[in-house]
């Protein structure tokens with residue numbers, strides 16, 4: 001049997017162990033029992049695909065059902081993950097066949113107008129119509145070189161605790177913050193367990209994860225998840241703080257938590273992999289260069305149903321534009337669509353008149369969370385302006401007042 005004719009099957013619950021073991025081997029690490037169980041809890045077998053060659057699993061992918069915050073509110077989004085093809089079966093079209101099937105299933109189910117994923121490598125998914133929708137800033141800070149503004153007199157109170165013991169507090173803060181953050185996904189108890197699982201074998205010699213909570217006048221209004229790792233040099237201490245996430249609902253909480261994280265005694269370096277492009281920290285310290293910021297990709301969005309997706313988000317300014325879209329994988333999306341929207345409403349319908357802009361469906365994914373600028377896509381030759389002035393009028397509408405960002409890798 002050739003690789004391309006191997007059947008793609010819907011997974012069963014009992015396939016999880018084998019699929020997860022397979023994926024762990026592709027990512028070059030062993031199976032950690034605690035993480036394995038947390039991942040089993042989020043697994044939705046009826047939304048997962050598996051390919052076997054004889055008895056062996058040779059390819060997998062899965063979809064998780066979650067809500068995603070987009071400009072102006074929340075919407076259902078297919079969270080795609082667990083993508084892998086065995087080294088013995090690679091580059092023979094298995095991923096392509098799985099992606100086609102998965103996108104078709106998501107489209108035809110009619111519940112989720114977009115799919116989102118984190119890519120292990122950026123060049124894998126554009127060919128399937130995924131666009132880079134949000135970026136993140138890697139921070140590698142030299143903490144001894146950084147100063148923060150002096151604390152306000154009523155800075156509130158900080159406490160350290162074990163994250164698992166404070167999950168309800170974390171969830172409350174996260175949900176309040178998430179409502180206004182394009183790119184963040186809803187977390188139920190199963191997802192909180194997935195986020196907080198902390199097996200010793202995956203700590204790389206650092207401490208267990210801890211949480212610093214900020215208590216303001218109305219209760220807990222911010223938290224930071226972090227760990228530290230001891231290191232001594234010939235001239236003294238040079239330990240590292242690694243931050244997983246900082247979520248706050250007030251500027252006072254944000255500053256208080258960062259003041260602590262950047263100045264833990266005996267640490268000299270702080271690393272954080274998921275700062276937003278418009279992260280306030282970049283505007284807070286006295287020497288932003290010493291944060292060592294580096295921009296890399298975060299969430300990729302695939303618009304699966306063009307009219308439903310464009311109507312599901314809101315727009316920063318009023319817009320009335322006809323876009324000619326091409327989509328090789330889901331031909332229903334190909335055509336001219338008229339989008340009329342603004343800060344409160346949006347409708348998208350087939351257009352009868354001429355188009356103002358033309359692009360492929362991948363560009364719509366890039367624009368979807370307000371992350372990419374329309375003019376940047378046009379200057380890159382990927383969006384065509386067919387009606388003079390369309391870029392200037394539609395561009396600000398697709399943008400958003402907060403940069404798209406992303407939290408846990410799923």
Ligand SMILES: CC(=O)SCCNC(=O)CCNC(=O)[C@H](O)C(C)(C)COP(=O)(O)OP(=O)(O)OC[C@H]1O[C@@H](n2cnc3c(N)ncnc32)[C@H](O)[C@@H]1OP(=O)(O)O
Nearest residue numbers: 026081082083084085090091092093094095096117119120
């Ligand atoms: C959302 C997530 O889960 S991200 C995790 C993705 N998984 C991994 O990174 C695990 C390790 N890698 C793999 O398992 C495999 O290499 C995969 C899944 C990335 C690719 O699977 P394959 O079956 O080899 O892909 P397939 O044969 O369908 O390739 C389609 C095209 O993409 C290209 N392609 C696929 N993967 C890569 C890659 N990593 N780098 C460059 N090009 C790639 C192929 O060359 C091919 O191009 P062509 O049509 O011009 O010849």
